[in-house]
Amino acid sequence: MAPSRCHDVIVIGGGVVGITLARELSRYHLDVVVLESDAEVGFGVSKANSGIIHSGIHADPATLKGALEWPGNEGWLRLRDDLGFGFAQVGELLVALSAEELGTIEHLHARGERKGIPGLQRWDAARVRAHQPNLSRDVIAALWAPTAGVVNPYEAVLLIADNAAANGVEIATEQPVTAIEPAHRGEPDGPLVVHTPTRTLATRYLVNAAGLRADEVARMAGVGTFTITGRKGEEYLLDKRLAGLVTSVIFPCPTPTSKGTLVTPTFDGTIMVGPTAEATDDKDDTATTPEGAQAVFAAAKRLVPAISERDVIAEFAGVRAVADSDDFVLGATGRRGFVNAAGIQSPGLTAAPAIADHIIEVLRDEGLELRERSDWRPRAEHPVRFSVLSTREQAELAASEPGFAQLVCRCELVTEAEIVDAIERGARTLDGVKFRTRAGMGRCQGGFCTWRCLELLARCRGIPMTEVTKRGGTSWLVRDRDDVDAAPSGGS
């Protein structure tokens, strides 16, 4: 039997695409729900990427990737103005290391100008060196694109989600969608019913933004017209002592499957090198490998010779969701009311705001009524970031609120008050605290603060430490001594 209440739109997937879409939908008089299988939003590939808002020059405008890259870039400026997450327009240099690569630069320059991207310039070697003195002497020319930016992707997704929720969107985590069926037999174009292990919901429109699993979700709705495969990318973060080594994103000339290995000054002051681009059959394979590290550092050193493996403080991998068309799969399907926002490989982070606009137009065409709300609130309430305050402001805050006098993460200067606030805002896991506050992201990678974060999670959530997880599911971090003692010999 169908549930009595019928939502207007359900979005499956709480990555940057689903969350940005949900926030845009919250502008209208609509009842919107996001269903996310993970313990928190943004735990998919949306947190495991290079964090670059691309300048707009990279993708072929004949594809959806290329058509939505530049409007997406412009959309991020509006999101940044509304929500104030970490974002800096640092520009990018796409460098040529050989005479053959000069043709690639010229091609991308001309294409970028046709796309209307402002500020593009061809620089000679002397100008490149004056701007980025640590680049290789082998660089003979570069394309300068000032519109590229770097963003804290996890912080952005969380603030977009908070703002969507403040505007009435229900964001339901730990809700993996397992089945989809028509609400009423004999009404194949009518509302849909969506099942998770604990809930059954009805909706008039269903958007599939399920990332690597979007092909499975489409099949559940009977419109499985595409397949998603994984393309893994490994990334390596270098110590903050190298801050300033490069001040813009450095791109090599692209390969047929990727933009190549980049050297990126992250918003938080580390240098990131990567990613690789390897096809993988295992969509959950986020392990880094010695081969990946070797490939990344060999390529990065060709651009910036001073880069060294010795400076690595953290490494991770993300898996791009690549559709068989090698393009985004966006739009209406054979099932009225079921809309795809799938196959969102790179530049999906960049394009997310434009993907949201595109899907809203598709929903309008499918009959969704869009009446703007007069009470929509674009701005988010901001958590305090103790580390960016002046010494005087820090002292005043610590004197007025004891929680700001207790330092939890020494590397990133995160206080107890910020961690408690993050948990009150919805962090449920150690990673949720980390991505909201940066506790554990510094040089010691949580060696000092993990235990304190676990204690605060347990205390604020009213659960034993043994129930706190790293990222949901069974990723517990602490075991009860009695369980360990009772384990059969040889058990762990």
Ligand SMILES: Cc1cc2nc3c(=O)[nH]c(=O)nc-3n(C[C@H](O)[C@H](O)[C@H](O)COP(=O)(O)OP(=O)(O)OC[C@H]3O[C@@H](n4cnc5c(N)ncnc54)[C@H](O)[C@@H]3O)c2cc1C
């Ligand atoms: C190494 C790497 C570097 C990259 N760098 C950049 C970059 O610098 N700039 C850029 O623009 N792009 C970049 N990208 C691409 C970008 O990260 C992605 O395009 C973007 O994050 C895709 O967002 P998404 O919301 O579609 O996917 P996800 O973030 O994966 O979100 C999908 C969500 O759906 C949920 N889900 C799946 N199945 C179900 C289900 N059955 N029920 C409920 N929920 C479900 C998942 O748990 C997940 O949270 C990079 C990608 C990689 C791998």
